Amino acid sequence: MSERVKVFAPASIANMGCGFDVMGFTLDEEGDILEMRRSEGDGISIVNETEIPLPEDIEKNVVTPVIRKFLDIIDKKAQIDVRILRKIYPGSGIGSSSASSSAAAYGMNALFGYPLSDEELVECAMEGENLASGGYHADNAAPALMGGIVLIRGYEPLDIIKLPVPGNFYCSVIHPEIVVSTKQAREILPDKVPLHDAIRQWGNVGGLVAGLYSGDIALVGRAMRDFVAEPCRKQFIPGFDELRCKLVDAGALAMNIAGSGPSVFALADRYSVAAKAGKIMKEHFGSRSIGYDVYVVKVSNNGAKILEEE
């Protein structure tokens, strides 16, 4: 058992198009880094060493319920001191809360000799997600922990399947400076969906999974379309359909809303296309006087990992 770990968990994008609420994937490079120390006692301290503003009250930090859930499952007490060394900007649409939650869960597992399974760690991380957005969702936390493209087949019990990641698979994400809360994005969804649309959606989910296994990138692209959440949520994103046309014309496989939005992402099978997609996204929002952050990265197969351990 280690006494100190430095742990990384990657950024992720939930709701992979048609895979609304059941799929997510990780982005290379971007992510959160925590340093975690274990000692005798019973308590949690969190110090934010980044320039990103975070609540000082540990009860409002997603890391806290994750640590408590972990200790609860293994039925142990400990003093855990956390230093946040790197942080994705909250609300950026690339799984800021789940990167911290997943890093915390993975770090705890390292500090205690890896007693928990992947599914149990996702359960811990989901406590952080619940604090952040009022819901137990695993579609960011599972990829952030396990890496790659992940399917959450079901929640009762949690059944998580790692899907193959195509060799060359790039993602451009833009976070436009538009305020859409997760709550607002949830409330606009209907309680019921037309059977016809639901059937088209699960046809696409099947096609997307088949495309990933068979390496058929064109199939991945045409299966990404979301018939359920996107028609409701795209109204929050100015010029959504126009932007998709421009990106697909430029060679992107698909464009979808990242998580509950307002970020959007485009997939591509070449870096040059992803870079061009990023440029088109900047122009799209820039010309509307909307600020933005853009990430152009490889879709990673790596999940949370230990950077240092002693």
Added chain:
Amino acid sequence: MSERVKVFAPASIANMGCGFDVMGFTLDEEGDILEMRRSEGDGISIVNETEIPLPEDIEKNVVTPVIRKFLDIIDKKAQIDVRILRKIYPGSGIGSSSASSSAAAYGMNALFGYPLSDEELVECAMEGENLASGGYHADNAAPALMGGIVLIRGYEPLDIIKLPVPGNFYCSVIHPEIVVSTKQAREILPDKVPLHDAIRQWGNVGGLVAGLYSGDIALVGRAMRDFVAEPCRKQFIPGFDELRCKLVDAGALAMNIAGSGPSVFALADRYSVAAKAGKIMKEHFGSRSIGYDVYVVKVSNNGAKILEEE
């Protein structure tokens, strides 16, 4: 180009559990056989050489619109004389109409030098499905033509994906003598489904496709559950839940409604389990004084094929 072909198309089961309206698979051995002759002229004749009662009016035989659609696509005229040599009993729940429709489409392609693609042949066969049940569905016709386990990702345009069939994959099907029309089975479905159930359904479709590609038979079994059509349709099948419990206890991977019912099927990864499942199905309906036909077969990878050609 041949002047005479003898063509076979297999039995199939539509709505593979969670894959409602988008998946189907073929059964070994069972199926329809047609002999088709092409000559100069412009007309269709159909002779039923089997003991199965079929309408004498060719306008009521599913083969007719399939032949017409085929000739329409290739823009040719011909006299086509059909002899039905073997026929699955209509209403048996294993794709009787689509076996004939698919055999007719495949046979026409052979008679004219294979001008049409698989998707185009499915479009032809769907004309027969439409005559039989008043809807353009491909979830029997596509497997009957192409073989194996098939996903219809979308209809506009038709996008059909052949999925891997596990090496040892058996199916027990029982057709209980209960009258449920396809129309009745359609009408009981809701126009809208709760979003929560729809999400569980597409999680399962993703899991089923992943299980087939990765050869994870246990995943296939637990992903089969249909949350949308089954809860409505199982009322037509006496003791549905009890039967499923008995079959799963006996080692079956899953039990679901075949097509729109009232037939049900169970999947197994060993012939001995499939045989036992067949026995349990017989006892279940026999003890309720309901007659039945039972099939215990391997899930096939073979679709329509030419048996003789001259």
